[in-house]
Amino acid sequence: MLMNKASSSLLDQYKVMERMKKQHRILKRKLPAILDVITDAEEQATAHREGAKAWLQELKIVAYKANEVFDEFKYEALRREAKKNGHCNKLGFDVIKLFPTHNRVVFRYKMGRKLCEILHAIEVLIVEMQVFGFKYQPQPPVSKQWRQTDYVIIDPREIAGRSRGKDKKNIVDTLFGQSTNADLTIVPIVGMGGLGKTTLAQLIYNEPEIQKHFQLLLWVCVSDTFDVNSLAKSIVEASPNNNDDTDKPPLERLKKLVSGQRFLLVLDDVWNREVYKWERLKVCLQHGGMGSAMLTTTRDKQVS
Template sequence: MTEEIPYGIAENLLTKLGSAVFHEIGLMYGVRGDLRKLESTLSTVRAGLLDAEEQQERSHTVADWVRRLKDVVYDADDLLDEYATEDLRRKTDDRGRFAAQVRDFFSPSNHLAFRFKMGHRTKDIIERLDDIANDISKFNFIPRVISDVPVRNRGGETSSRVEQSHKIVGRVENRREIIDLLMQSSTQENLSMVVIVGIGGLGKTTLAQLVYNDQGVVSYFYRRMWFCVSDDFDVKVLVRNIIKSATKRDVENLELDQLQELLKQNLDGKRYLLVLDDVWNEDKRKWGQSITLLPVGANGSKILVTTRSTRVASVIGIDSPYIVEGLKDDESWDLFGSLAFKKGEEQMHPNLVAIGKEIVKMCKGVPLVIETLGRMLYFRTQESHWLSIKKNKHLILLGEKNDILPILRLSYDNLPIQLKQCFAYCALFPKDYRIEKRLLVQLWMAQGYIQPLHENEHLEDVGDEYFEDLLTRSLFQEVEKENACEDIIYYKMHDLIHDLA
């Protein structure tokens, strides 16, 4: 279990300690030297944070070091807040405001007591931070500069528009074949299943969405419902969410028999399509129970399942699932090239094109990998950077292990320091959760993660830019607006990206 690196808190502390306000506070309470020492030691520790993040995955001792660091920087943050609060109260009293309530508070004895107490706390925090700094040489952390370049300024390039964040390549034939399967009626059964199987990142959900929103499918089925199952296959939760999708009703308090009755009222005798996305459950008993609860529906009703596991298909009685393969070579290059180069730029960098085509072949047609690497290489013209991706051991082994998470990790490793904790914070939301962008930015602000470069910048505006940058790196997807007239934007994370977070 890795620990979250407290980048944002460390940055806030250094900003406070370097400010004129804390210069004055240091003089007022006789701790100027201590605060300078705290600032100096924290700067030393800060230089090793990037290397500590990488090493803690391989070392429990380093992870414990990070945990100790988190404790002390949070205590230091509380300490500086108390100094600032006391200073504000003193200035308020000096101006004659609220004198009746506070005239006794700043008596000489109280003032001395505060200085004595805070002086001891300050020295204790400095000693703890000194111990942490001394361990840096033991771990051989390589000092690295944490860039203060704004995330929106990527080589002078502004972020892409939200609406252009996701490009779908290929899958025309796949979509047509699955639609044909869904529209095949059987004289033997009214409700049947189609199962899409493929490794993570192949675009099964995207393909299912293309099918789900196809105009022919919309016209063919009386009702369409979508539910992302992921790791939770509780039958009651499943039925409840099917009803929510079908009726838009809140049915949290209904029991299973009441839920089943509602299902019958809304679906019995009607041709419907139910999509169960990202299914992992291999419990035959649970599958049987959930299928029994579903109304039969009119002839031609279908359940479309997407899963990474062929065993899931076998458990629910599907011997010949629809297997999704990787993109073709030309489709893969089309996707990669559109993301790694600006329009018309390929001709200017033939050496990068040659390396890029080798990288694309190693991606095995997996769209999520292609998209992640393409966006990561955008506006990077150093040949050495492209070669480092080509030589990455996880990319080389992709064909053998089918494990794309270590490759996705490259995208995280290349994030500006300000964005790492903003991205990791999103792991707190459940998979497939539809998060409002504005709310997420406010939560980042509450955590102290937003770092404006200039005093006159609004935190909300900087947070919007953080969001845009994560979006252009494919770490967010499925962005949508509440309606065409409003600027209320939502996003989801791909389930593998959520695993990465």
């Protein structure tokens, strides 16, 4: 995630890192050095090497801070994009509040200091990883469907207490409040790209009380394609429960999977507005048990 954010073309397009190019290049060179040895570090931590455990914990802290820093760069790039395209004037007061006027000199000074702190922390981690003798291990190819399972990457205990804690609590309370509702509850998380919708959904999905409350938890990334049969098939395949009726239509398999089960289904990154497609999916999902819910993340209010 951090590599993707550090390499975002938005940062160059809107020059939010001017006079920080050198540090930015160094960071992009040094991050792969850590990724090269992280598998070995995790294996050593599993083998109860306390030094490796401590190193990985520090890496998590630094990575989280670095993600926050690059989120700030991205928000500034989005602000400049909105200003360039005249959206601030068209959309009015709410956008002015969201993107307050920035002094570029102050922004550059503040962010330059933060970037140098991150770079120093990463350089310390690299020195330590050489001391521990972590070695490169070839990685298996990354699946193109990585977003369908990326909710397991983030440890919710590390970030639940931060700024998204209140939003998480509100949605968790909403889901619990529908436990006696026979109808399917649908809760949308709506916002522009880069504001942390998927991270918030991850926090909710991984919440221990949620894991206990729902009998079946499912996570699927939807993105641009919304073919009902393909989506139903993806939902079924996301289930840990055995479902061997592969000769049956996907919607029938989905209906059988959720029948009588109080489930939570997360559909991440939804774009589709075609009501009849949603209705076909909903017919199957309504066979779930009382208190079943669907959590969606989307950039489009009409989708929600």
